[in-house]
Amino acid sequence: xxxxxxxxxxxxxxxxxxxxxxxxxxxxxxxYELVVVDDASTDATPEILRRLSEELPLRYFRNPENRKLGxxxxxxxxxxxxxxxxxxDGDLPCLPSAIKYALKIMETYGSHLxxxxxxxxxxxxxxRSLYSHVYNFLIRFFFGLKVRDVNFACKLIKKEVLEGIExxxxxxxxxxxxxxxxxRKGYSILQFGADYFPRLRGKSTLAGVGxxxxxxxxxxxxxxxxxxxxx
Numbered sequence: 001x002x003x004x005x006x007x008x009x010x011x012x013x014x015x016x017x018x019x020x021x022x023x024x025x026x027x028x029x030x031x032y033e034l035v036v037v038d039d040a041s042t043d044a045t046p047e048i049l050r051r052l053s054e055e056l057p058l059r060y061f062r063n064p065e066n067r068k069l070g071x072x073x074x075x076x077x078x079x080x081x082x083x084x085x086x087x088x089d090g091d092l093p094c095l096p097s098a099i100k101y102a103l104k105i106m107e108t109y110g111s112h113l114x115x116x117x118x119x120x121x122x123x124x125x126x127x128r129s130l131y132s133h134v135y136n137f138l139i140r141f142f143f144g145l146k147v148r149d150v151n152f153a154c155k156l157i158k159k160e161v162l163e164g165i166e167x168x169x170x171x172x173x174x175x176x177x178x179x180x181x182x183x184r185k186g187y188s189i190l191q192f193g194a195d196y197f198p199r200l201r202g203k204s205t206l207a208g209v210g211x212x213x214x215x216x217x218x219x220x221x222x223x224x225x226x227x228x229x230x231x
Contacts, residue, residue: 112182115190
């Protein structure tokens, strides 16, 4: 089956070429495409993508204005042509070999989603690691989601899952919404541990206080919508 590697990107001029070339090298000989959605970057990211599209199986799209992670990722899922979709970030937080490992797990066990959890999170710093542990606990507590690491951008998803659920989140809650809705629809989720490589270049847009507050707001709103629907 054709594989689409979907990557949301915002101001990733220091990372995106290295990421795309590493993935392309890993997937050499396979039927795959690279799908990058540029969230209105203000640096050289668009020019790099334009150049790379001439030599790699890359399709790239650009939001006319900055729409944040959820919208950008939803657009990437929609544009993907593959029956299987692997989602990661522009700074490549997991090794490209994790893609083939996830594919093997899915093929062997027939699961609908295969997602990774970070084996060692010390490299991201104490405060961010604490935020993540609290957030993962809240997701498990409020939604019964049996997942160790909700927001790790190392996920393999069958296209039928994305066609069977409706994603609406515009912000970073998109990962939790995807997994909660997939679990409630009865789709099977398998997890595996993966080495995690924190960002070395560029600035993360997902770790600020404003992002965390918006994340909690989206979580509360989502919980209320489920409650009103009796779920």
